[in-house]
Structure formats: C-alpha cells, structure tokens
Amino acid sequence: MNNNVNITNNQMEALCRQVVHMDLDSFFVSVERLKDSRLEGRPLLIGGTGERAVVAACSYETRACGVHSAMPMKLARRLCPEAIVMNGDHERYSHYSREVSSLIREAVPVFEQASIDEFYLDMTGMERFFGTFTLASELRQRVAKEIGLPLSFGLSTSKTVSKVATGEAKPNGQLRVEAGTEKPFLAPLPVGRLPMVGEKTASMLQGMGVNRIQTLQQMPVRLLERALGQNGRSIWERANGIDLTPVEPYQEQKSVSSEETFTHDTADIAFLRARLIAMTEALSQQLRRMPKLTGCVTVKIRYADFDTRTRQQTVPYTASDQRLLPVVHHLFDRLYERRLMIRLIGVRFSHLVGGHEPLDLFQDRQEAIRLTQAIDRLNARFGDRTVARAAGQPSGRGR
Ligand SMILES: [Mg+2]
Structure with missing residues (x-):
C-alpha cells in the first residue's frame, strides 16, 4: 500500500x-415472453395507455427507435408505432x-x-x-x-x-x-x-x-x-470507484409496523376499521418515503383476555394504500372471530424490497394514484396526517 x-x-x-x-434483463418484458412466446423478438411496450401514462418497461427492439423506460407512452408509440402495448401484470x-x-x-x-x-x-x-x-x-x-x-x-x-x-x-x-x-x-x-x-x-x-x-x-x-x-x-x-456501502442482508431489512392499545377495550367495528385505515395510510406513506415496497402484510389483534393472534398474507410488491387496505381488512375479518372486546390492534408490512412502484402500470388507477401523490405532497409540506382519507379520521370513540 x-x-x-x-x-x-x-x-x-x-x-x-x-x-x-x-x-434481470428487461424484467417485465421477459416475464410476458415466458407466458406468450409469440412475443419473442417483437417490440414490446409495457405501461398504461392513458393520456399521462409512461413506459414502465420496454423490450430491446424498441430501444433502437429511441424508446426508454419512464418516457411518456404517447411519445414511445409515436417513435415505435409497430410496438405491441401491454398493461402489465404486477402480480x-x-x-x-x-x-x-x-x-x-x-x-x-x-x-x-x-x-x-x-x-x-x-x-x-x-x-x-x-x-x-x-x-x-x-x-x-x-x-x-x-x-x-x-x-x-x-x-x-x-x-x-x-x-x-x-x-x-x-x-x-x-x-x-x-x-x-x-x-x-x-x-x-x-x-x-x-x-x-x-x-x-x-x-x-x-x-x-x-x-x-x-x-x-x-x-x-x-x-x-x-x-x-x-x-x-x-x-x-x-x-473514483470508492464505495464502502455494505450489502444489507435480507433478514436485516426492517419491517414497518404500528400498534395501538386502546384505553378502553372496544368491539366497535367501525372504530377499529378506521384505526386500521389510519395505520395503513401512515405505514404506506412511510414506505414510499424510504422508498420501499412491501411483500407481506400482517395484522395483529389482542383480545381483552390477552389472547393475541396474528395473520399474514403475501402480496404483490406494493407501497400503495389502495392495494394494501383490502388485504388489511380481509385479514382483520378472518382474525376477529371471538365475541370479545379488543384491547390492541396492529399492522405490519414486511419482506421489504427497495424501489418505487411502477405507478403508471395501472392506468385504471390513475385517479387513485394522483390522490395518493397529492396527499404525500401535502403531508411532506405540512407534516404527517395533515391530510388523510375521511374514513381514517379518529372518531373519538373507544379511546
Ligand atoms: Mg432490470
């Protein structure tokens, strides 16, 4: 030395x-070709087709026309009119x-x-x-x-x-x-x-x-x-080739979670659902900031007699509360089977992977996505929970 x-x-x-x-080489494209080999060697664009849609993935054949991912879909189709356009299958x-x-x-x-x-x-x-x-x-x-x-x-x-x-x-x-x-x-x-x-x-x-x-x-x-x-x-x-960042092992990638113990045990389903919504929104916002996606949702409840139960479900990688909420509700429905008051509920997102969601993949969700982005922007400016969906507002009951 x-x-x-x-x-x-x-x-x-x-x-x-x-x-x-x-x-993985043009990952979404390769997966589509696994399913349908006729797409092999053909120019392929994956992403929405709406006004504001962008290219989530494109095959090498389209790159010759100057197409690249994250480009507006409209422009990509103009550059490569013979390309096959697909919506994509996140699952x-x-x-x-x-x-x-x-x-x-x-x-x-x-x-x-x-x-x-x-x-x-x-x-x-x-x-x-x-x-x-x-x-x-x-x-x-x-x-x-x-x-x-x-x-x-x-x-x-x-x-x-x-x-x-x-x-x-x-x-x-x-x-x-x-x-x-x-x-x-x-x-x-x-x-x-x-x-x-x-x-x-x-x-x-x-x-x-x-x-x-x-x-x-x-x-x-x-x-x-x-x-x-x-x-x-x-x-x-x-x-200069200097980068000491360690490889962060899978098991050390933290999950994000939230738990709430109620001052008074409750069986008020509307209240419990509102709390689950609020937790899911806050946690998914936390994921988007990191930025990470979750691949596994866990819901936990503790009954008044301290009997504690959890249920989990793997999900397609996401950080979108619109995608996570139905899973959280579903897990809660399956968990809450005793006729007993509840003293604690919790939500955890684990199996985190890095990255942003390819948002524009799902054109039918454009409105929902714009809403999410607007909420994130406001909360970033004015502090957490400035804006949240109405159903997630604390109702004042049960606490
Ligand atoms: Mg890749």
Missing part, C-alpha cells in the same frame, strides 16, 4: 470484497421476483434485494473454494434454466462499480472488474452511468462541461461539493 494513503482496517476489508450486482412480476430471490437465497447467504428485479450479493470469502465469478455465473445460468429469465451481472469490490458493470454487460452478459482497475474501467463512461447521477445531475454536470467519468475523477472534490452540495463528495468518491 502507498505510504501516503491513510487507510483504516474497515476500508482495507472493503477493498477486498467480492460484491455481485444482478439485474406475475412479483411472483417471478420471489422465485429468483429464493433461488439466490439458497446459493448465497448474504444478499440484498435492491428492487423487484435487482440484487446485491456479498460473495466475500467464497472465492477461496470456488471462483466467485464462476459461482455467480452458475447462478445466472440456473435462473435462466430453472426460471426462464435472462439476467446480467457485474462483479467487483463495491456495489457502485458492480452495478455499472452490470449495465455494461447487458443484455444477458456478465462482467468482472478486477480490484485495482475500477478507475480505468469507469473513466471512459458517460457520467450518467453512475447510479447516483440522475438525469438532472447529469445535465447539470454536462452544463459544467463534464461528460465522462474521467473528468469527475480529475476534478477537485471541493468544486463538486460547491456545485452539488452534499452529494458532490459521494459522486466524486463513486466516480
């Missing part, structure tokens, strides 16, 4: 990590996401599900027995063979570099960036390839004449801090 560089043990360990980033996508994650869980003890189709695997230490690249490659082949979905992966010492490597390996490829070669690997790439650099930051950097990551590497970090605030330093570090 260079004597001029002060390096802590933690950093030293981080530099020896073997981190794999795996990403199926969640099902396949779970299949892939359970296959990964069997093979690698420490992994993090970063989104519905993205995973980080910490394979440090596994290289002593087999090559990590070989192991990851076998896993990729198993997903293709046993589940039928193509994926790409990148392997390096950090999450950032591995994610960029996956992007370079796509579609259906794999790429290893050897320790010590992170900087030259990143240097020629456009700044927008860094996971932290969104469209806004990228165009801001381009405005400063910064197009390639190499330029970021050579810039004084202070200059970036001045231009981009706190993010400036992280962007500079990542551009």
Whole structure:
C-alpha cells in the first residue's frame, strides 16, 4: 500500500470484497415472453395507455427507435408505432421476483434485494473454494434454466462499480472488474452511468462541461461539493470507484409496523376499521418515503383476555394504500372471530424490497394514484396526517 494513503482496517476489508450486482434483463418484458412466446423478438411496450401514462418497461427492439423506460407512452408509440402495448401484470412480476430471490437465497447467504428485479450479493470469502465469478455465473445460468429469465451481472469490490458493470454487460452478459482497475474501467463512461447521477445531475454536470467519468475523477472534490452540495463528495468518491456501502442482508431489512392499545377495550367495528385505515395510510406513506415496497402484510389483534393472534398474507410488491387496505381488512375479518372486546390492534408490512412502484402500470388507477401523490405532497409540506382519507379520521370513540 502507498505510504501516503491513510487507510483504516474497515476500508482495507472493503477493498477486498467480492460484491455481485444482478439485474434481470428487461424484467417485465421477459416475464410476458415466458407466458406468450409469440412475443419473442417483437417490440414490446409495457405501461398504461392513458393520456399521462409512461413506459414502465420496454423490450430491446424498441430501444433502437429511441424508446426508454419512464418516457411518456404517447411519445414511445409515436417513435415505435409497430410496438405491441401491454398493461402489465404486477402480480406475475412479483411472483417471478420471489422465485429468483429464493433461488439466490439458497446459493448465497448474504444478499440484498435492491428492487423487484435487482440484487446485491456479498460473495466475500467464497472465492477461496470456488471462483466467485464462476459461482455467480452458475447462478445466472440456473435462473435462466430453472426460471426462464435472462439476467446480467457485474462483479467487483463495491456495489457502485458492480452495478455499472452490470449495465455494461447487458443484455444477458456478465462482467468482472478486477480490484485495482475500477478507475480505468469507469473513466471512459458517460457520467450518467453512475447510479447516483440522475438525469438532472447529469445535465447539470454536462452544463459544467463534464461528460465522462474521467473528468469527475480529475476534478477537485471541493468544486463538486460547491456545485452539488452534499452529494458532490459521494459522486466524486463513486466516480473514483470508492464505495464502502455494505450489502444489507435480507433478514436485516426492517419491517414497518404500528400498534395501538386502546384505553378502553372496544368491539366497535367501525372504530377499529378506521384505526386500521389510519395505520395503513401512515405505514404506506412511510414506505414510499424510504422508498420501499412491501411483500407481506400482517395484522395483529389482542383480545381483552390477552389472547393475541396474528395473520399474514403475501402480496404483490406494493407501497400503495389502495392495494394494501383490502388485504388489511380481509385479514382483520378472518382474525376477529371471538365475541370479545379488543384491547390492541396492529399492522405490519414486511419482506421489504427497495424501489418505487411502477405507478403508471395501472392506468385504471390513475385517479387513485394522483390522490395518493397529492396527499404525500401535502403531508411532506405540512407534516404527517395533515391530510388523510375521511374514513381514517379518529372518531373519538373507544379511546
Ligand atoms: Mg432490470
């Protein structure tokens, strides 16, 4: 090691990590093709068709026309008129996401599900027995063979570099960036390839004449801090291949939950439902802020005699209260079977995965989605529970 560089043990360990980033290739499109092989090789757009709908996913064939995800659907159809437009099936996508994650869980003890189709695997230490690249490659082949979905992966010492490597390996490829070669690997790439650099930051950097990551590497970090605030330093570090963020193991990803013990036991169903609605709204808002999606809902009740019962149900990944509320009510209906007062109720959302819901997938829900977004905006401005659905307002009874 260079004597001029002060390096802590933690950093030293981080530099020896073997981190794999795996990403299913155009995931929604691949799932649709599994169901209907006639879609193979044809241009495909998935998302709503309403006025304000955007592309949730698109096949590689449409990218040749300049289509990309998150683009307004109207524009995408104009650019690629021969494309087949589909609404998407969130339930199926969640099902396949779970299949892939359970296959990964069997093979690698420490992994993090970063989104519905993205995973980080910490394979440090596994290289002593087999090559990590070989192991990851076998896993990729198993997903293709046993589940039928193509994926790409990148392997390096950090999450950032591995994610960029996956992007370079796509579609259906794999790429290893050897320790010590992170900087030259990143240097020629456009700044927008860094996971932290969104469209806004990228165009801001381009405005400063910064197009390639190499330029970021050579810039004084202070200059970036001045231009981009706190993010400036992280962007500079990542551009230089420095990223010590750990892979957050699945079991450590917390759930979000809420419980309420009543001052007076109650059997007032309308009141109990109102409390469940309020809890579900608050928790789903918390998820959207993180941002995370939940894959499992649990409802708990405690009767006046302290008999406590819970019921849970897996759900397609979501952070939408309109989707979660019916499940919460259903679980409560199944739970509340004794003719007894209740002293406590609780709601928990677990099996969290990172990411936003592909909102525009469900065009019939546009109004509901706009309502949710408006409520979130108001609550962000004026504090929690400024706005909530009327049924969730405390009624003053039973407490
Ligand atoms: Mg993907």
